Amino acid sequence: METSLQSSTPLPAAARRGFGIYIHWPFCLKKCPYCDFNSHVREEVSQERWRTALLQELDHYAELLKNKGGEGRIVSSIFFGGGTPSLMAPQTAGALIDRIRQHWPARNDLEITLEANPTSVEAGKFAAFAQAGINRVSLGIQSLNDEDLRFLGREHSAQEALKAIDIARKNFDRFSFDLIYARPEQDKQVWTQELEQALAEGTEHLSLYQLTIEENTAFHGARRRGELTELNPDKAAELYDLTNEIMEKKGLLNYEISNYARSGQESRHNLTYWKYGDYIGIGPGAHGRLTLSDGSPLGTKMATRQHRAPEIWLDTVEQAGHATRTYSTVSIAERFEEMMMMGLRLEEGISLKAISEETGDDFTNRIDHSRLKQLCDEQLLVLSDDKIRATPSGRTRLNSLLSYLLT
Structure with a gap:
C-alpha cells in the first residue's frame, strides 16, 4: 500500500506528477574534455x-x-548527481536519505539513484551505498573501447568499465550506464559491435548520447583550433537510426531522445523532469521547480537555483542555512514552454489534459494553428484527441521544431 498524506489544500497538478529530490555532488577526479556540467x-x-x-x-x-503551501507531497525519487557522487562517503548518502524520509512520506517503490564512474567503484563501497539505501546506480562508462576512452579523457579502461558493471549488477536490483557515440570517424560496424557488447551485460536501461561539442569545454577549444573534427551530421543521423533499430530488436525502447529501457525500467526521477513534475535541487548549481498551493487551481510555480561555485555554496549554507541564489516565479506562458520543451522529448508525448491542468487553457489556444498544421503535415508532430507528441523524425530536430512552434 502506497504511503499517503492528507492535506487541507489540494496539491497542484505538477506536484501530483512526481516529487523528486536532486542532490548535486560537484567533485570529480578529473574534468572530462566534453563535459560542461558544474563539476x-x-x-x-x-x-x-x-x-x-x-x-x-x-x-x-x-x-x-x-510554510508556503507545499505540504502533502510524497517523494517518488532521489537522485545523487554530479560531478561524481560515488566519491561521496556512503554515510553522507545514508544521512541524506534518512533526513528526506523524516521530512516527507515516500512511495513504497522509492527510486534512489547514484551516479558513479568506474574509477570510483569498489565492491565494498557499492555494498555500503546499497546498505545506505541506494537501489539504482547509473554508471558513466561512455565507451567500451580503450582508444575512444582515451580520446574522451576518461580515467578508466574498457576492462575496468566491465568490472564496474559486474559490481553494480551484484549490488543493485537496477543499474544503467551511459555511452557516447557519433565519435569522430566512428562507423556503423564499430558502433554495432560496441552496442551489442553493452547489451550483453544485461542492463535494462541505457543512456546513449551523441557526442556534442559544448562551449567552455576542452573539446570546444580543440575544435576552434582545428584539432578536432566532428562526425558528419548525416553519418551521425544514420547512427541514431541504427541505434534505435538495434535497441528496439532487443526490447529496449527509445522512451526519451537519448534513453532506452524495457517497459517499467525507465528512470523515474528523469521522468519527473520530462513530465514537468516538481523537484527540489540542492547542492552547488542545482536547479529546482516547486509548485506551491496559493488557493488558485494552478498554484504558483517557483524556479530555484543554487550558487554554482562549491566553496561559495558551502560558506553561504554555513552562514545562512541555504545557498539558493534565486527564487523566481515561472509565468503561465513560461510554464507552457517548459512543459513543451521537456515533454516532447518523450516518445509518449504530452497529455493535453496535463497541459490544461498546468496552464488553465487548452493546448490549441496557445499555439499558432498554421505552424502546428505545417509540422503535422511534415510528419514531425502528431496531434490526437488526448496528446501531442513528436515523431522520431521530429525528436531528432526538436530544438529547431520548438523554436518554430513556440515563436
Whole structure:
C-alpha cells in the first residue's frame, strides 16, 4: 500500500506528477574534455562539512514547503548527481536519505539513484551505498573501447568499465550506464559491435548520447583550433537510426531522445523532469521547480537555483542555512514552454489534459494553428484527441521544431 498524506489544500497538478529530490555532488577526479556540467577537481574535500551543509539545505526546503503551501507531497525519487557522487562517503548518502524520509512520506517503490564512474567503484563501497539505501546506480562508462576512452579523457579502461558493471549488477536490483557515440570517424560496424557488447551485460536501461561539442569545454577549444573534427551530421543521423533499430530488436525502447529501457525500467526521477513534475535541487548549481498551493487551481510555480561555485555554496549554507541564489516565479506562458520543451522529448508525448491542468487553457489556444498544421503535415508532430507528441523524425530536430512552434 502506497504511503499517503492528507492535506487541507489540494496539491497542484505538477506536484501530483512526481516529487523528486536532486542532490548535486560537484567533485570529480578529473574534468572530462566534453563535459560542461558544474563539476570541479579538488585535492581535498571535507566529507563532514559537506554532509552537514547538504542536510542544512534540505532542512531549509522542507521548512519552505511547510510554510508556503507545499505540504502533502510524497517523494517518488532521489537522485545523487554530479560531478561524481560515488566519491561521496556512503554515510553522507545514508544521512541524506534518512533526513528526506523524516521530512516527507515516500512511495513504497522509492527510486534512489547514484551516479558513479568506474574509477570510483569498489565492491565494498557499492555494498555500503546499497546498505545506505541506494537501489539504482547509473554508471558513466561512455565507451567500451580503450582508444575512444582515451580520446574522451576518461580515467578508466574498457576492462575496468566491465568490472564496474559486474559490481553494480551484484549490488543493485537496477543499474544503467551511459555511452557516447557519433565519435569522430566512428562507423556503423564499430558502433554495432560496441552496442551489442553493452547489451550483453544485461542492463535494462541505457543512456546513449551523441557526442556534442559544448562551449567552455576542452573539446570546444580543440575544435576552434582545428584539432578536432566532428562526425558528419548525416553519418551521425544514420547512427541514431541504427541505434534505435538495434535497441528496439532487443526490447529496449527509445522512451526519451537519448534513453532506452524495457517497459517499467525507465528512470523515474528523469521522468519527473520530462513530465514537468516538481523537484527540489540542492547542492552547488542545482536547479529546482516547486509548485506551491496559493488557493488558485494552478498554484504558483517557483524556479530555484543554487550558487554554482562549491566553496561559495558551502560558506553561504554555513552562514545562512541555504545557498539558493534565486527564487523566481515561472509565468503561465513560461510554464507552457517548459512543459513543451521537456515533454516532447518523450516518445509518449504530452497529455493535453496535463497541459490544461498546468496552464488553465487548452493546448490549441496557445499555439499558432498554421505552424502546428505545417509540422503535422511534415510528419514531425502528431496531434490526437488526448496528446501531442513528436515523431522520431521530429525528436531528432526538436530544438529547431520548438523554436518554430513556440515563436
